[in-house]
Amino acid sequence: MASETAQPVYTSSASESGYSVIRRNGKVTEFDSSKIAVAITKAFLAVEGDSAQDSRRIHDTVAKLTKQVTDNLLRRIDDGGTVHIEDIQDQVELALMREGEYKVARSYVVYREKQSEKRAEEEKKHPQPANESPLHVTAADGTRHPLDIDRLHNLITEACEGLAEVNRDAILRDTQRNLFDGVKEADVEKALVMSARTFIEKDPAYSTLAARLLMDGIRREALTFVYKTPKQASQQEMGALYNDYFKTYISTAIEKELIDSELGLFDLDRLGNALKPELDFEFTYLGLQTLYDRYFIHFDGTRFELPQAFYMRVAMGLAINELNREERAIEFYNLLSSFDFMSSTPTLFNSGTLRPQLSSCYLTTVPDDLSGIYNAMRDNALLSKYAGGLGNDWTRVRGLGAHIKGTNGKSQGVVPFLKVANDTAVAVNQGGKRKGAVCAYLETWHIDVEEFLDLRKNTGDDRRRTHDMNTANWIPDLFMKRVAEEGQWTLFSPEEVDDLHDLTGLDFERAYKAYEEKAARGEIRNFKQLPATDLWRKMLGMLFETGHPWITFKDPCNLRSPQQHVGVVHSSNLCTEITLNTSDKEIAVCNLGSVNMVKHIDENGKLDKEKLQKTVRTAMRMLDNVIEYNYYSVPQARHSNLQHRPVGLGLMGFQDALYKLRIPYSSDEAVQFADESMEAISYYAIDASSDLAAERGKYQTYEGSLWSKGILPIDSIKILKEARGEYLQQDESKTMDWDMLRDKIKRQGMRNSNTMAIAPTATISNICGVSQSIEPTYQNLFVKSNLSGEFTVINPYMVEDLKARNLWDDVMINDLKYFDGSLQSIDRIPAELKSLYTTAFEMDARWLIEAASRRQKWLDQAQSLNLYMAEPSGKKMDNLYKLAWVRGLKTTYYLRSMGATGAEKTSTAPTTATEAPAPSKPTAVATASTPAPVASASSSIDDLVLGEGMEAPKACSILEPDCEACQ
Template sequence: MPSFVTKPNNRQLAFDSERLGIYADRILEELNKIDKERLLRGVQSKLRRDVVTGEEISSAFTMSALELVTKEEPEWKFAAARALLTSLYKKAAVNRRYKSYPDQPYGSFYHLISDLCKSGIYREELLEYYTKEQIDELGEVIDPSCDLLFDYIGLLTLSERYLANDFEGRTMELPQERYMVIAMYLMHKEPTEKRMELVKEAYWAMSNIYMTAATPTMSNAGKKVAGQLSSCFIDTVDDSLEGIFDSNTDVARLSKMGGGIGVYLGKVRARGSDIRGHKNTSSGVIPWIRQLNNTAVSVDQLGTRKGAIAVYLDVFHKDILSFLDLKLNNGDERMRAHDIFHGICLPDLFMEAVEARGEWNLFCPHEVKKTMGWKDANGRPLGLEDFYDEEVGKGEFREKYQEAVDHPTLSRITMPAIDIMKRIMKSQLETGTPYMFYRDTVNRANPNRNHGMVYSSNLCTEIMQNQSPTVVEQEELVTKDGQTRIVISKIPGDFVVCNLNSIHLARAVPAGVLDRLVPIQTRMLDNVIDINNIEVLQAQYTNSQYRAIGLGTFGLHHLLALEGIRWESEEAVQYNDALYEKINFLLIRSSMELAIEKGRYPKFTGSDWDTGHYFTSRGYVDGSREGKFVTTEQWKELMGQVHENGVRNAWMFAIAPNGSTSIIAGSTASIDPLYELLSYEEKTTYKVANPAPDLSEKTIWYYKTAFMIDQHWSINMASARQRHIDQAQSFNLYVRPDIKATEFLDLHLHAWKAGIKTTYYVRSRALTIEECESCAS
C-alpha cells in the first residue's frame, strides 16, 4: 500500500487506507447490488507505488469498477461513472480555484461565466443578456444529483467531446453547467419577462436527460468558437461551371464550420453530353464527385475530423452505373471516391420495373431539357427530375418518362432494371451504401409541395425539404467612390438546413413528461434558426423562409424492453403507431402555439398545413384511424387551429441517427434495435464493456439483437411511424453477409411498398461504417 498521497498543490499527506472505504461508500451509494470489497481489492492492487496522486486513486477506482462490468452485473458502469465524476469535480475545482465538497461539488456559476467570457471561451451574450443576480439564480437551479444519471461511457463521451476547456485543454466546465449554458444561449433572445423561466425549463429537459441536443448545439452553444448550431445541409447543384464550383466552395465553408452536407447532382449533365454545342465533351458527374471527395478530406470539421459529404443521383441519370461503383475497392481508381457517401433517388416506376423484371432507361438531364422542351410557369426548362407521381400508380413523372422514351431523337441507354438493382445491392453489401431515397413517396407527403420539390436527402437520410439550385445571374465591374469592385449577382435557391434535437423515449415516456417536454424542445429548435449565423447566405435565407426543424427520438428499443414489448410483434407495430402519433400531435400543436406568439413561417399560405391536406391525407380527421392517445376530435380541433393561426415551422419531425448523444444518455440509438447485449468501446490502452441499458432478468428477454431480428418487422414498425413523420427516419437494415439476393431484394421492395421514404445504411457484421457526427442528435 502507498505511504503518501500527493495533492494537486504538491502537498503530501500520509496515506489513510480507511479513506478508501469512505470513498467507496460514497461512489457506491444506492448501488445496492455491488460488492464493495471486490472493488477495494481491485483498487488496492493498482496502488503499489509508495507515493500516489489523488488522480491515480480516482483512476484506480474507475478502472477497477470497469473491470467488473458484465451482462450479469451492469451496475458497475455507474460506479465507474461516479469515480470519473469525482475526478472531473476535482479538476474543475483546482483549475477554477474553488473548494469542492462531496455534497457541493460545483463552484460559483457566475464566476465560471464571467471568467470564460473574459478569456474568450464563452460568448459575450451570456453576460450581456443576463445579470449577475440572474446567473446566480440559475446557478442555484443547477442540480449535481443529475450527474448520477450518466453511466461511464456517457460521462466520458460528454467530458471528452462537449465540455468547455480553457485554451490549455484544462477542465473548466462540468456537465450540468454545459446544459445550463446551452439553455441560456438558446433562450437569450426570448423576451426579458419570460427568459429565465424558459432557461429553467430547457435545463430541466436536458439535465434529466429527457432529451438531447444535436452534437453541433451540444458542442458550440454559448461557446465563442467557429462552429454553428445546425447539424447538416443539403445543396442542389446547378448544371453550369459556376454552379458546380460555387457549390463546392459552399460545401467547404459549411464543412469548416462542422456541418455534414448532402449534395444533389441530378441536374448535372452526363458523361459524353455536349457543352455549348460541342459533342461528347462533358466528363459527367464523377469528376465533380471526386472534387467533393477531396474537399471532404482537405477541409475538416473544426480540425477534429474530415468533412462528411453525401452525394445523390437519380436512377434514370446516364451516369448511374459508374455512380454506383464509387466506393468499391476494385476497378479504375480514377472513378472512385472512397471518402464520400452516396444515395440513389428512386421513382415508383423503377421499383415496379425491378419487380416486373422490366426494362429501364437512362437519360442525360441536359439533353432531356434541350430536347423535350418542358417548361415551368416562369418559362424555365424542366427535366425528368422535376416531376413526380402525385398518386400511387399515376402522375406526371411516369407520363414524362414515357414521353422521353418515345422521343425519336433523345438518346438513352436501355437495360434491365433488375441489373441496376443488383449493382445497388452489391455496393450496399460491400460498403453499406448507397442510401435509398424513394422520391415519389417523399414528394407526395411533402407538406410544402406548393413551393417546390424534394430531390434528395441529407447525409443521414432523415431530412426532406424543398430544394432548388442557386444560379449565378451576372458578374460585373462596378466603380463607386473611386473604388472598382467585382459584383456577383446570384438568385438564391432553397439550400436546406437541418436543426435537430431528440426525445429520450426510455426516460420521457415512463416519466409521463411528453406534454411538457415537446413544447420546450420545439422552442429550442426554433430559436436555433434565429441565433445561428450561417456563412452561406442562401442557407440562411432558406432557413428564415421555412424555419424547418427536426425533432427526433432515440431509445426506442430501450423503451420497448422496459415496457415488455417484443420487437418482432404486432404489439410493437401498434405501439409505434400510437406513440409517434402522440408526439406528432404535441409537436404540431407546439409549433402552432409558437406561431401565435411569434408568427407563422413566411411560406405557410397554400401549404398542406394551411389547406388541411396534411391532416386529411394521414387519416387523422375522418375517424378511420382513431389513435390510442389522440382522438379524431382533437385532430379536428388542431387542424382548425393550424388553419387559423398557422405553424411556426414548415417541417417539424425527423428521426436522426443519434449516435454519440444516445451514448451520453445511456440508451439505444435512434429507432435502431440493440446491436449487442454487451458491446465494447475501444480506448487507447483498454476496452470498456458497455451492457445494454437497464439490462436485467426482465429486460433481457426483450433485447433481441439487430442481426437476429427479422428485418420485415423493423420495416413494419418504420411504416407505422412514417405516417406521423413529415420528414423521414434514419432507418438501417441489418443483414447477414451471406443473405440471398432474393431475400435482400424482398426487403427493399417491402420498404418501398410500406411507404418508407428512405433507407439509411445496410449494416452487415463484415462492415465498419463511419457515421456523421453532426447528425448525432
C-alpha cells in the same frame, strides 16, 4: 520441479515502452513481454521436459500465448498506464486454459498458490499497520504527499450510495492494488475508474459507479482551473459549491473568449440556484466520458465545464433571445439535464459560444456548370467546418460523354467531381470533434448511375472512387414499378431531359415516357436502355458489397412534403431523415433534437402522454429558437431557414421503452406501440408549432402549403396513393382528435414548415444512457469503440430479469461472451426472455420495416432506418427493399451485416416471418404478424453467397470509431 520453475512474470523493457507493471511491494518497473514468454516457457518445461522434439511446439505455443496475453493487457489500459503483476498472471492462466494446455495451467496455478501462502506467512510475521500507507502521491506541481486513504475510502463510499449491487470493498482493494509510490494524482483518479470499469460486465450498476468516480477527476480539473488553485470537492460538497463555481465558470469562459459575453448578463445567481448537482451522479460511464472528451468547454486542453454548467450553458444560448430568458433557460435546462429530451450534437457543442452553429444537417443541389460545381464544394467546406452533416444532390450535372458547348468537347461526367467532393470532406474535419461527412445523391435515371454505384468499391481506377463519402440512390416510383413489372429502364444525361429533375409522381412518369419515345426516334443523343431488374440487381449487389449507395425514394419525399408548393425535395441529408426543398437560391437547413421515449413510460407501463405533451412543447420552442440564434456560414442557408423555419423533432430509447413495456421488437405489439407513440409525438409537435405561430407568427411560405389546406402528414398518404396506386400498402388508422387540430391550424397557422425527423442519435443516446433512436439492441453484451475509447455495454433490463430468475452469474456472463451477447443458444433461458431480448441480427428485418411504416405515416420528414441481416442474400434484400417501398417509407439508411463467424453463432435465432414469394403486384396489406415480402420470384436478384472463410462486408460497423452516424 514445477514449483521451482513455473515462475510468475514481471516486467521491464523497451518493446512496450510507456507501460509499467506494479509489483507486489508497490514498486514500479517497465513492462516487458519477453519476461512473460520466459515464465510461460519455464511452465512448459517443468511439465513436459526439454526434449528436442517438443522444443518447436513449445516455442510456437509460447509465442502465440505471449502475444495474446500482451494484447489483452495493453488493450485495457491507457497509453502509459500501469498493470498489476496479479493481472498479468491471471491472463497467463486464462491463455493456457483457452489453448487447452490444462496440465501446464494446473502447474502454474499450484505454483501461484504456494507463493501466495508464503507471502501470507511473511505478512503475519511482519504485519503492515492498518492505517499506515507507504505510498505517496505526486501532485501536478511535482510535490509529493502521502496518499489519503481516508479520502479514497470516503469517495468510493459516496459513489456507491444507492447502488446495492456494487461491492465497495472490492473497488477499494482493486484500486489500491493498482497504485504505487509516487503515483501521479491524476492516475489515482484513473485507477479508481479503471477498477469500476472492469466490473461492468458483472453488473450495469458498475457503469454508474465508474461515472461517479470519474466525476472526482472532472471536478478537480474544473475547480482547479476556475479558482486558479488546486481544489477538490466531493459530490456532497458540490451541493454548496456549484452556484459559486457556476458564476466563476461563466466569467472565466467569457474571459478566455470561449462563450458569448451576453451570457454574463443573465441573472447568474438565479440560474446557479436552479442547478441540480445530484444529477452529476446519474450518468453511465460511457455517457460521462463522452461528454468529457468531446463536449465540455476547454482551454489549452483543460476541461473546466461541469455537467450541470454544460447543460445550463446550452440552455442559456437557446434562451438568449427570449423576453423572460432566465425562466426559459431554467425550463430548457430542466429538460436537458433530466434526459427527457436532448438537443443534437452541434447544438450541444456550440450553444452559448461565440459562433453558435447549432444546425445538424444541410442539403444542397449542385448546378451543371463549372463555377456552380466549385461554389457548391466551397459551401460544403464552410458548412462542414462548423459541424454540419451534408447531403448533396448531383443529378443536374451532365453525364459522361455529354456535349459541352463552350469547348465543343465531351463531359467526363459527375464522378470526377464527386472525387473532389470526397477529398474536401476529409480535409475539413470539424476541428477534430468529428469527421467531415457528406452524402451524394443521384437519381436512378442519370446516365452515370452505373458508375455512381461503383464509387465505394476497393477495386478499379482509384481516381473514380470515393472511399470516404456516403452515396445514396434517389429513386423515382416509376423505376420501382418497372422493376416489379420487369420492364425496361432508360438512362439519360440531365442536360437533355432537364425538367425530370424537378418533376415528381405522375408528372414525372408522363415526361419520362415522352423522353423514352424521343430517344426511340433518335431525338436524344446520350442515353442507354437496360432491363430495370438488371440495374436493381446491381444496386442491391453494391449495397451488399460496399454498403452504398443507400436506397431512398424520391416520390414519397415529394408528394407528402408540406412544402411542395414552393419547391422540390432533391435529396435527403447525410443520415437520410431530412426531406427539404433545395435550389440554387436555397440550402436547406434542419435543427434536430430527440425525445427520450423511455422517460415517458409511466410506473404502470403506459405511455405518459401528459408528460410527453409537456416535453414536446418545450422541445419545439427550443428547436424554433435555434433558427434566429443560429450561425449561418453561407447566405443561402440563412435565407432558406428563415423563410421556412423547418425543425426535426425525433425520438430515441425506443428499444428501452419496449423493454419497460415487456414487448419484443418482433411483434404486433411493438408495431402498434411505434404507431401509438409516433402519433402522440406528431400530434403534440404540430400542436406546439401552431401555438408558436399564434405567439410569434406563421412561417413566411405557409400560404399554399399542405398545412394551409388542412392536409396533415396522415392525410398526405392519400396524395401518394393517387400516384402510386396498388403499390402502396400503408396503414392509415388514427386514434387522436385530428379534426380539432386541423381547425386550430386553420386559425393560427404553423410556425414551422416541417416539424419531425428521426435522426440516428448515436452520441446523444450514449449521453442519456439509452438505446439509439429507433434501433433494436445490437448485442446484450459487447465492447463499443468510439472516439472516446472502448466501453463495455451491457443490457441492464436483461440483467435485471436474469437476476430475478437467479440466472445471473459468472457462467451466464461467459456464455454471453461466447454467443456474442445472444441469449438464443443458452438452454436455461426462458423462451419469453429469448423473445424479449432478441438482438438486431436475430430478428427478421421486416419487423423494422413494419414499425417504420407506422411511424412514417405521422412524419412530415423521414427517419434514419438501419436494416440488419445476419446472412444477406439477394432474395432477402430484394424482398426487404421492395417491402420498404410498398409500405410507404421515404428513405432507408445503412444495411448492416455481420461476419460469417458471427452469423454462425446466431443461426438459431427464431424467425416469425416467412420467406415465401408474394405476387409481383401487391393485392392486400400484409399484417404485422407475418410481414410479407413483395418481390416476385422472377424479379429477385441472384443469391449472394459468401465463400469459405469470407466475411460479409459491414455496410457500417457498429463499432467503427470514425463513423459519422456513431458520433
